[in-house]
Amino acid sequence: MDKILEKGELRILMAEEDWWPFFYVDERGELAGIDVEMGMEIARALGVQPVFIRKGVFNDLARHLEEDAADVIISYYSYTPSRSAHLFITQPYLMDSDGILVSHTLMEFMRNQKVDLNQEEITKYLNQRRLLRIGTLADTSYEAWAVETFPRARLSKAKPEEVPNLLTDKEVDVFYCAHYWLRFFLALHPEILLNYQYVQMDRKDLISMAVAQENLSLYFWLDSYIASSSSRNRDLEELIERYDAGEQEEPSPTIVDKALSDPWRSILLAVLVSGAAIVVYVSQRRIRRKSNSKKPPHWLLNMWTVLFSLLLGTYAGLAFPEVTELLSPFGDIFFNYLLLAGIPILFCVVILNFTRLMSNIGGLRFFLKFMGILLIFVSIGAFLGLAIGLVIQPGSGLPLESQQRLAETLQRQSAESSLAIDTSPGAMLWMIPSTMIPNSILKAFVENRTLSILFFGILIAFILLYQEEKRKGKVISVLTVVNDLFFTLFKLSYYVLPFGLFCLMMSQASAFTDNSGLFMAFIKLLVCQGIMLAAWFFIAVGVSLWKVPMPLPRYLSAIKKPMMIIFSLLSTLATLPAIMEVCEREEAFQDENVKGTLPLLLIMVIPTIASIFSLTIVFLVQLLRIEIGWVGYLFIGINSVIAGIAASGIPAPADLYSVSIV
Structure with missing residues (x-):
């Protein structure tokens, strides 16, 4: 103690490595931190100058102090029994x-x-x-x-x-x-x-200070100083609030960043809206010229209107987050309305169509064959999505900054840090029947569990088959009326379809605001989906031409209108007869052409749902850097098959599957 006062300096030993915010070199090149301030206060109280000596690692500080390299250790120094055996450790100051x-x-x-x-x-x-x-x-x-x-x-x-x-x-x-x-x-x-x-x-x-055992007087002085009213009960939270991680250098804006900020965002939106209006107008004129009927389809149901509403909604959600909060609730209302009308339609149509099918001779054989083909192609679809996701890896390679923003978003939005999924063989084995058979059918309707509703509808249809004709006829009449009522309600959604899709996509795209890396990963996901759609289209066309021999140009011309119906209106397994009726009413379609559209629907649309589901889950697994083994991927594949079969019964615009999944 006397030597310190004679020299007029207190030698304070700190570890060489920065330990922010306790001791570190700031942006001005000066030593700063909680322990540095503490050392300065002690030196001031002694009336001497502080001299900071940074040497070695934490576990070497005791040796340096014993070699008289310094007078005291103030270096976020934790108390341990082994350290106290060689040094005098003060009471904790933090x-x-x-x-x-x-x-x-x-x-x-x-x-x-x-x-x-x-x-x-x-x-x-x-x-x-x-x-x-x-x-x-x-x-x-x-x-x-x-x-x-x-x-x-x-x-x-x-x-x-x-x-x-x-x-x-x-x-x-x-x-x-x-x-x-x-x-x-x-x-x-x-x-x-x-x-x-x-x-x-x-x-x-x-967190304490330490001195050599030869310096007993300094030890007592420091212990008393820490116990004094001026230093007692130092709140670590309050001390730390004075320090932050430092302002990080802003990266230079990318082309994507510029496109999503003023003034370019308004210019690009105007260009997109103008381009959409021109394309839809030209398309409507072509349809009007070629249409045999006096009244062409409404422009709101034009395929280009639907596509541009998806594109504009995505861009608006990215570039205009201030508008998203205002309009996104309408997207939720629109989707809820589709489910409100669609779920009863699913229930009624499954019973009606299944009853009519099974009443015919050979109906059961046809149904089993149909479901077998469906299961095969949906399974192929699920594992095709897995394969494309694992090969192209759309969710991998996310930039560090994008990972940080994604993690911050998940912290804000999720109460749970991750989802618990039971991938044990027993749980997976019983997953399908437990999903199909609910403990309450009312709960299944409330939660929109389509697989349970499909299963329940088929059970009701089987029961109806063994009822008296008079009683069965009454039930079928009631279900037909209910189906027609809800189908009328459902058709009302067609005229707000573009705006509903616009609001849905705006809400989804807002998740990518200020995260261009995540947005580019999503674009890669969409490219993968495009590859799958193209693959399934060619498979479907090949199978259709094999079942219905006709020239390729003629077939492509024949499926143009049914494709628009499938895309815009009824992408559904349960309403296949309704699609056939619509097609049959058109003069341009003969029976063979109608039959040719069914493989297109069965092979292209429904398995694509399973492909999109499995691909999207793999994308999220890669995005969140979750490690899963082959059991995990098998679990995803099985869930995707279930999703493909269950979603096939929902009357909804085809692209809503992708939107709702994402």
């Missing part, structure tokens, strides 16, 4: 706690096994695992605490600058460190939350 980052894979296992997700139960579960990889900061006290907390784990040590890569590459299952260090680390690297979940531990981390 109190921190420890925390761990646990991989989402382990968190899923815990949820599936019904483990209470509190700190004690999580620690207990992790210690029961045979192979646990745990990481921590090298040359710090957390090496000892990590081994003490998880004695059976394999320990990996990393320098601070190596931690982001360690966690991004998922080289450890758990990462152990100080609560506030992890807090600021996640503020700088929020993309880590795509792979890990933070859990705060109960153990308290006592």
Whole structure:
């Protein structure tokens, strides 16, 4: 103590590596931080000048102090029994706690096994695992605490600058460190939350000062200083609020960024609207000239109107987020209206068509053959989507900045950090019957569980087959009236279809605002969907020409109108007879042409739903960097088959499947 006063300086030892916000070099090249301020206060109280000495790593500070390289350690120095055996450790001037980052894979296992997700139960579960990889900061006290907390784990040590890569590459299952260090680390690297979940531990981390055992007078003085009213009860939260992660350099705007900001966003929107109006006008004129009927289809039902409404909605959601909040509720109302009218239609049409089919001779044989073909093609569709997603990988390679923004968005929007999915063989085996057979059919209608409604409708149809003709006729008459009423309601949606799709796409696209990397990943997803649609179209045309021999140009001309009907109105398995009736009423279609459209619907539209579903789930798995094995992909494939069969009964515009899934 006397030497310090004689020299007029207090030598303060700190680790060489920055430990923000406790001690670090700021943007001006000056030493700053909570511990630096503490050292300056102590030097001022002693009436001397502070001299900061940065040397070695945390675990080497005790040796440097014993070699008289400094007078005191003020360096976010945690109390440990081994350190107190060689140094005098003061009472803590700050109190921190420890925390761990646990991989989402382990968190899923815990949820599936019904483990209470509190700190004690999580620690207990992790210690029961045979192979646990745990990481921590090298040359710090957390090496000892990590081994003490998880004695059976394999320990990996990393320098601070190596931690982001360690966690991004998922080289450890758990990462152990100080609560506030992890807090600021996640503020700088929020993309880590795509792979890990933070859990705060109960153990308290006592942040103290240390002096050599020969300097007893300085130890007593520091201990008294910390206990004094001026330094007691320092709130770490209040101290930390004075520091932030520093302003990060704004990246230069890309072409996409410019297209989504003023003044270009208004110019591009005007160009798109003008182009859409011209294309729809020209298309309507061509239809009017070629139409044999006096009244051509309304321009609101024109295929180009629908396509441009999807495009304009996507662009408006990206470029005009201030309008999204105003219009997106209409998109929800529109989609709810489709379900309101569509679900009763599904129920009625399934019963009516199935009853009529089974009443005919050979109806059961036809139905089983039909469902067998459907199941084969839907299964092919599901695994085709998986294959395209795994080969092209539309959700991989997301830029770091986009990952960070995605993680921040998920934090804001999700109460749960991830979804728990039971991929055990038993759960997967019983998933299909448990999905088909609900405990309440009313609940199935409320939750729009189409597979359950389809199954229930088929059961009702079977029961009707064995009823008296008079009673069966009454039930069929009632169902026909109900179906006609709801179908009339459903047709009213056609005239707000473009605006409804516009609002739906605007709401979906708003998720990509200020995240051009995520937007480009979504574009890759749409390209993959386009590849699948083209593949299924060629498959469908090939099968149709095989079943209905006719020249290719003639066939393509024949399916033009049914394709528009399929796209704009009734993309549905349950309403196949309705589509046939519409086609048969057109003079341009003979029976063979009508039959040729059925393979097109069955082979192209319905399996495409399964393909889109599986591709989209793979896209999300890649986007969120979730690791799943072959069982996980099998689970996705089975779910996609179910989605394809269930969604095939909903009367809705074809593209709404893709919109609602995304």
